[in-house]
Amino acid sequence: MDLFLHQVFAGLSTGGIYALMALAIVMIYQAIDHLNFAQGEMAMFSTFVSWQMLQWGAPYWAAFLLTIVVSFIGGVVIERVVFKPLKAAPVLSHVVVFIALFAILNSAAGFLWDYTIKSYPTPFGTTPLFGGLISSHDAGMTVVTLVILLLLYVFFRYTRIGLAMRAAAANPESARLVGIRVGWMIALGWGMAAAIGAVAGMMIAPVVFLEPNMMLSILLYGFAGAVVGGLTSPLGAVIGGFSVGVIENLAGTYIPYVGRELKLTIALALIVAVLTIKPSGLFGRVVVTRV
Amino acid sequence: MPVRTRMQWMLAAAAVVAAALLPLVAKNFILFQLTLAMVYGIAILGLCLLTGINGQFSLGHSAFFALGAYTAAIMMDRFGINYLWTLPAAGIVCLVFGFLFGVPALRLHGIYLALATFSLAVATPQILKSTPLEPWTGGVQGIVILKPDAPFGLPLSPDQWLYYLTLLVVVVMFGAAANLINGRTGRALIAIRDNPIAARAMGVDISLYKSLTFGVSAFYTGVAGALGAIVIQFVAPDSFTFSFAIALFVGLVVGGVGSIPGALFGGLFVLFVPNIAEHFSKGLAGAIYGLILIVVIYLMPSGAAGLVKLVVNKLTRKTTAS
Amino acid sequence: MSNVLLSARRLCASYGATRVLHGLDFDIAEGGVTVFLGANGAGKTSTLRALSGMIDTTGEVTFAGRRVDGSVTEKLARLGIAHVPEGRGTFSRMTVEENLQLGAMSRNDKAGIAADIDRAYGYFPKLRERATQQAGTLSGGEQQMLAVARGLMMRPRLMLLDEPSFGLAPLIVEEVYAILRRLNEEEGLSILLVEQNATAALALAGHAYLIETGEIVMSGPAQDIGRDENVRRAYLGY
Numbered sequence: 125m126d127l128f129l130h131q132v133f134a135g136l137s138t139g140g141i142y143a144l145m146a147l148a149i150v151m152i153y154q155a156i157d158h159l160n161f162a163q164g165e166m167a168m169f170s171t172f173v174s175w176q177m178l179q180w181g182a183p184y185w186a187a188f189l190l191t192i193v194v195s196f197i198g199g200v201v202i203e204r205v206v207f208k209p210l211k212a213a214p215v216l217s218h219v220v221v222f223i224a225l226f227a228i229l230n231s232a233a234g235f236l237w238d239y240t241i242k243s244y245p246t247p248f249g250t251t252p253l254f255g256g257l258i259s260s261h262d263a264g265m266t267v268v269t270l271v272i273l274l275l276l277y278v279f280f281r282y283t284r285i286g287l288a289m290r291a292a293a294a295n296p297e298s299a300r301l302v303g304i305r306v307g308w309m310i311a312l313g314w315g316m317a318a319a320i321g322a323v324a325g326m327m328i329a330p331v332v333f334l335e336p337n338m339m340l341s342i343l344l345y346g347f348a349g350a351v352v353g354g355l356t357s358p359l360g361a362v363i364g365g366f367s368v369g370v371i372e373n374l375a376g377t378y379i380p381y382v383g384r385e386l387k388l389t390i391a392l393a394l395i396v397a398v399l400t401i402k403p404s405g406l407f408g409r410v411v412v413t414r415v
Numbered sequence: 416m417p418v419r420t421r422m423q424w425m426l427a428a429a430a431v432v433a434a435a436l437l438p439l440v441a442k443n444f445i446l447f448q449l450t451l452a453m454v455y456g457i458a459i460l461g462l463c464l465l466t467g468i469n470g471q472f473s474l475g476h477s478a479f480f481a482l483g484a485y486t487a488a489i490m491m492d493r494f495g496i497n498y499l500w501t502l503p504a505a506g507i508v509c510l511v512f513g514f515l516f517g518v519p520a521l522r523l524h525g526i527y528l529a530l531a532t533f534s535l536a537v538a539t540p541q542i543l544k545s546t547p548l549e550p551w552t553g554g555v556q557g558i559v560i561l562k563p564d565a566p567f568g569l570p571l572s573p574d575q576w577l578y579y580l581t582l583l584v585v586v587v588m589f590g591a592a593a594n595l596i597n598g599r600t601g602r603a604l605i606a607i608r609d610n611p612i613a614a615r616a617m618g619v620d621i622s623l624y625k626s627l628t629f630g631v632s633a634f635y636t637g638v639a640g641a642l643g644a645i646v647i648q649f650v651a652p653d654s655f656t657f658s659f660a661i662a663l664f665v666g667l668v669v670g671g672v673g674s675i676p677g678a679l680f681g682g683l684f685v686l687f688v689p690n691i692a693e694h695f696s697k698g699l700a701g702a703i704y705g706l707i708l709i710v711v712i713y714l715m716p717s718g719a720a721g722l723v724k725l726v727v728n729k730l731t732r733k734t735t736a737s
Numbered sequence: 738m739s740n741v742l743l744s745a746r747r748l749c750a751s752y753g754a755t756r757v758l759h760g761l762d763f764d765i766a767e768g769g770v771t772v773f774l775g776a777n778g779a780g781k782t783s784t785l786r787a788l789s790g791m792i793d794t795t796g797e798v799t800f801a802g803r804r805v806d807g808s809v810t811e812k813l814a815r816l817g818i819a820h821v822p823e824g825r826g827t828f829s830r831m832t833v834e835e836n837l838q839l840g841a842m843s844r845n846d847k848a849g850i851a852a853d854i855d856r857a858y859g860y861f862p863k864l865r866e867r868a869t870q871q872a873g874t875l876s877g878g879e880q881q882m883l884a885v886a887r888g889l890m891m892r893p894r895l896m897l898l899d900e901p902s903f904g905l906a907p908l909i910v911e912e913v914y915a916i917l918r919r920l921n922e923e924e925g926l927s928i929l930l931v932e933q934n935a936t937a938a939l940a941l942a943g944h945a946y947l948i949e950t951g952e953i954v955m956s957g958p959a960q961d962i963g964r965d966e967n968v969r970r971a972y973l974g975y
Contacts (some may be wrong), residue, residue: 158526159526159529159530206709209713210712210713210716212716213712213716213717214672214716214717216466216472216664216667216668216672217668217712217716217717217718219664219668220664220665220668220669220708220712221708221709221712223661223664223665223705223708224704224705224706224708224709224712225705226705227701227702227704227705227708228701228702228705228706230701231698231699231700231701231702231703231704231705232699232702234698234701235698235699235702284838284842287831287835287838287839287842288839288842290831291828291831291839291842294828294829294830294831295826295828295829297791297810297822297826298822298826298827298828299839300791300809300810300811300814301789301810301814301819301820301822301826302814302839302840302842302843302887302891303811303814303815303842303843303891304811304839304842304843305811306811344533344537347530348530351527351530355526388537388538388541389534389537389538389541389542392534392537392538393534393538395530395531395534396519396531396534399523399527399530399531400519400523
């Protein structure tokens, strides 16, 4: 029982990482109806940017906030410059551009900061809490995730711009008819997703260490979490992320033959299983199309 | 037959003749690369049948390529079977697996299907490396195959022979694909893509067709995998990572989704463009590749085939106006 | 002779390579109700979409004295053109009240918006009852009223309505038209509506145009159009 509890909490702590990533993914999916394959690389790049600021002597929270702002702007710029001209292109072409973005960011990061593993500080320390079940960093990371979730909820439900964004995503044509500048709403969505991704990266880097390929598997787990939760629900994404972490850890502990490599496969297999039972995810809205 | 289609068949025939004459002037290494490009083209054709015609979205075809490659390698290395038999065998093995995968995959659409297939691509190298399968797959080291000589003592180098063999397979399989599209099955598949509800209402058995399409698509990519294994003389788990699945997908879009000749262009793209990118800058090879992708999409949002169609439309409109 | 609020000259429109409007010339009077009649596919909806910048157009469109052809939809909405589209365009997953708030998205006066929401509920009491209900769960007639109310929230100078009677029972159509009459007479709202159901529209309108295959074939006071032999037989059923 002790081992089980330990593994559950270990799973929850990695799950926190996936949850944060999943949140960024869902954020952008809501805005643009696409999965952003470059989300992880954007987060990684942002984290490198903040690392660079720390190298130049900036205090942690200054670098943290500045990186969020820079990432937000970066997200908006990427949308306006790279994706806006693609409006008329078929869906699959969009996916290729996401892939291109992935390649560019990954390669640029390696070029600018090379591939040696760097350590990244955490503002929460690494003291073990609750008798060693979780570390203070994990707890801090979870708190950050929940705070972002809360801010998003308030933003979308209680602000005018949040309402406008929801409308633009739900029905762009009607949104235009009431005067909403849909293009800018999409750009805003990108900016927000980039900012959340930056936070994710800066929270994750202390655990997995900073290097250009750090987000690859996390992105996948993040997708898995987002999909399990249902791509239309930020809360679902967070719960999905935590679940994926726990499942992955328990699978690794209790199923034979599952070494480190196959853990990812097991997690993905479970995701596929969830999808065959409930295609819209656990919390997703089932869209009923009338014939 | 309308003029356009007749013109297309004539162009295709001319292209095949030109390709057949190439070994007379080209060096072995160029032939080797072109053979590989054709192999990728066949793999992409499999993806094209799935995505372009049936509207299903797969990011996992590297798995079928790997399955075909390993089938061929195991047959040749462990059982000493002649390489020619491995092609249909690989195809059939993948047909079955593709069909079986298609059955549950039916329940997923769009982005969810993409993720499920992507999971397949990610899982494949790990499964290939796994301990239970090692006696067959050779684990991380993989399997080495001998390059076959030309049959009947023909005066061809192995590279030339493989080039012609692949060309033959291309002609047969692309021709079959074209026939499929233009026939009744093709029309049913397109109907399913465009309006699944109406298709169902007209009595088309959607589930069967969808799974079959997956199977056929896997068949094509599996045969390509087998050919690839023979050409490269080597299979290893890390040759078939998800990057390969993404490369195939990129090849599909750049060639033109749903375009059969486009698949060959895609194959050339997959083979040569990463090399070009590395040529420009070793450190930023990935970034150059990404930039090339973006430029290509901007210039040809519907792929090479789309661009060709656009140009042809403009030209034929000019002739009808005058 | 009232002012011309919106005028179009040589208005052409296409969906891709297909031309659907072939050089329309028309004027919409300020404070009046104008109707475009025509059969299915005649080009009525395309005309409204052209005026809202939703499809490719050529030609001149002047609204309140300024040239607006080529403007994007959002800009035209902010200039004061409220388009109640085909199919109503309600935000079905949002509540009735949120739909109304969205109508006021281009405005900044909080107090004015709150007052207008109240006023909208005054015109459409049924909507007040359903304020927190998801708009997609409303009946056809209620959704039509919600669409009109949302348009009102924009404090528009001109309201474009695409087949407001579509799919509605005759009694509901009467209700909707009665409200449109009130809005026109009491608030001075200029209305351009497009209809297949000619009877109700002609009773409300001051001026009418008849469209056939993308061209205006008849134009005049609504009563005259309504009495025309051919129109009666083709569109009024007698």
